[in-house]
Amino acid sequence: MREMEYVWILVFAGILLVIGLVMISLNALLGPREPQIYEDYPYECGVPLYDKDAQTTFHQGYYLLGLLLLLFDIEAAFLFPWSVVYRYLGVFGFIEMFIFIFILTYGLLYAWKKGALDWQFEIEEV
Known part of the structure; x- marks a missing residue:
């Protein structure tokens, strides 16, 4: 059965x-049966390019910002399971999470000081 x-x-x-x-x-x-105008148009980083040449380079800050956002999202997602079992962890769990959040805050402040969160990037031409 x-x-x-x-x-x-x-x-x-x-x-x-x-x-x-x-x-x-x-x-x-x-x-629709007929192809669209921009169907084969290169597209990167959420910004359409102004010409058909996809050989331009982008400032590394875009990629650094994306990695930082991904890193902090994953680490923030770690806080949810911890909050569910918080009462079973006691003081040790609280101190451990305090150290974890302190390291996260330090990393965020370091990235902010280095300008990794600055949105004033320019597109570099090759």
Whole structure:
């Protein structure tokens, strides 16, 4: 009888497959036929380029800012599980998280002082 519980997973997967195929078919039948002007246009960092040449370089600050945002988002996401089990950790858990937040704050202040959070970047031409 335990094997019958897995049948619903297969039914759900089949329904998802049918819905996906229907959506793709509707797109092929009802979608536009002629290509768009900017379909092959290079696109980087959320800013469309002004020419078709994708060989321009961008200031490394954009990439540094993206890495910092990703780093702090992941570390902030670590705070949520900690807050759920906080009452079981006691004083040791509180001190450990205080040190963790202190290191995060120090890293943020260091990046801020070095100008990594500055949005005044210029596009460099090759």
